[in-house]
Amino acid sequence: MLKLPKVRAVFDRKKKASATTTGVVEIEIIFNRTQRKTLSSGIELYSNQWEDGLVIRHAESKKLNRKITDLIKNYEGIARSIIQDGKEVTYQTFSSALDRKSGKFGTDFIEFCYYVMERRGLRASTLRAHKHTLETLRESRIIRTFDDLTSENIKRFDLWLRQQDPSREQPTLYNYHKRLRPYVNEAVELGIIEESPYAKFKAERGKNKPKNALNDEELAAVRTLELRDEGLSKARDLFIFCCYTGLAYADMDVFDFSKDVVMVHGHYYIDKKRVKTGTKYYTPILPPAMAILERYDYQLPRITQQAYNRLLKCIGSLIKTKKNLSSHIARYTFATTVLLGHEVPIESVSKMMGHTSIQITQVYAKILNSSIEKQAERLANIL
Template sequence: MLKENVTVIFDRKKQVEKRGSGKVELRIYLGRTERKYISLGDFPAEKWEKFASSPQVKAERRKCEQIVGAMELLGNEMTIATFDAYYYGAEQRPTFISSPKKIAPTKYKVKVQPSINLIEYMKEHIEAEDISEGTRKHKQCTLDALKRFGKIQKLTDLTSNNLVAFDEWLHDGTRSDVGIHTYHKHLKKYSHLLYIEGKIGVDPYTQVKFKRGECKEREPLTEAELQKLRKIQLDEKLDKVRDLFVFSAYTGLAYCDVQAFDFEKMTEQQGKLYYIDGSRIKTASKFFTPILGPAMEVLKKYKFVLPKISNQKANDFLHLIETALKLNKPLTFHVARHSFATLALAHDIPIENVSRMLGHKNIRTTQIYAKVLKTTIERHAENLQRAIR
């Protein structure tokens, strides 16, 4: 269980027995060792809990949580001095920080002026942030959606009512719930940043919550379907896309990593197998995965230089292949990665190893990718039955 950054405590210095009352304080955790205490007043033991649940204490606690969150978000030093600069500046809004030299709000510099509109503010930050190009593109999608929505352009437009209207606009049937949550996640970051910088008086995301929704489960290809895909006769264009899909399905690489694959620079041989040792373009996380037989056949076919094709075209052609195969499931390039994860689990590779092969930062993501097949459960159940006789 994660530790809360801000907690309400009573009588830290054990004064109740001596004085009949003790201090109610907020304890703020700043890193592993730093602690900041803010006194909220003296109360008898029988009254402090009621005070601790009062609206004013909740508001004070929420303010401190936002400051700690902003410090983490902006990469500030987690020290009492840094917290105090934010906290005591916050008492005098809208001029949150009296001097920009006290705390650098970001690790990068932007040309944003306090009077600039929200679209320009976000654009400047997105261009300046030290993030992967994939993340930058996703944030640009959020910015483009805001432009099309049209009702949140200026800082004064950033209200809880407009956020609800934006959410309703996003739910037009063309986006998944998880995708919509990503739009909110991006906008929420800049809303929170504006609040911390004192450019808006209230962070509207503290006044409204949006459900994340559930991921739609992608159907991976079974081993039999992968065999069928490998054997089907296709024309030249579809053949190349099929080969790229097969390479992904037997290495676990995502589309962008397949397109960036360099055999000479990214592989090493261990025993009879070659392995790809690289970093994911999307997340920069490391992965180490084998080049299984069908993937090696693809490499040899193209003399170890894979064909190049856009993601959109690849998916368009995969839909044609889906029809040719008479599959009862959508076929997209990302299904190949899911198929690899499911195939690996079906052959008893531990999920921790599958996670490393895919370059996931946590196993929860791998659990979404990999589907445990009924046949795997049945086989393990039979083994268990034999073991307990």
């Protein structure tokens, strides 16, 4: 008679758990004395949070114990299906059945996402954004396996994103879900999960709050700031370069002076297509930006976007501005303070920025007008 294997939960098999270090809860399938298979549950606990096969002293003990029970039942169900086919449940037959249900990735959802992502032919900038989303998901430790793909966990991930960085605006949060959803849909299409958790969770698109560009005084403060730290100095120089060219981080990151620049009537211009949209832009390299290029022998230093924005926040605190310096703020500053503030026609601004339509450029004009209106109100109260 064909027998079912023993399926049980084991904790800290590698003996790493302590009061300050977590150990992993795994599901162990014992086929015989010499054959057994262990699969991660995605649950990590401290040494005092496991007792007699149960999660204890944890804020979500009931939920985690239910998850462990469901995993055990799931693997027992796979074993029963093998017996129903008239086969013996061995390491090989169980692994094959598990692969058919979960794909070649076992239960690891994030590895599945990377596999799918590599075959989608994404542009370099989009690829970076998707990888950042997956690594952020990994960091949250909320969704690791296919069994973690529930609407409740998607809500928890959304809440974690908000709590981890309160400055994230709704459109940024929406983009995390937008990038994640195609991989969830792929898992549904392949039959790995039955239903998308997004069927019960709707991420609102939201609207970006108007960005505050640096004014002339703040821009001068950044330019003249004395910095001894090399990382801060490089970040500041890249920021100034973008403030006087309008390049987004993705365009700056691939900028090549020898290939992307033309000279017309003694002036240098960047003549290229934007990484994000593929729209052509044509923008002058103004003197402050040219000075940066000369400083680095026409080869800009490379900094990851996360490190770049982190360093810019430090620079913002050094010049004592309440504005949140970022790679986006440099672009806004170029459009408003540098161009529109010096009466460059909006049609020319649109071309320099590489906007797909002039309506996008008009948003910058509105930001500038609102600033002028505030100054007018202030003057009216004084005069």
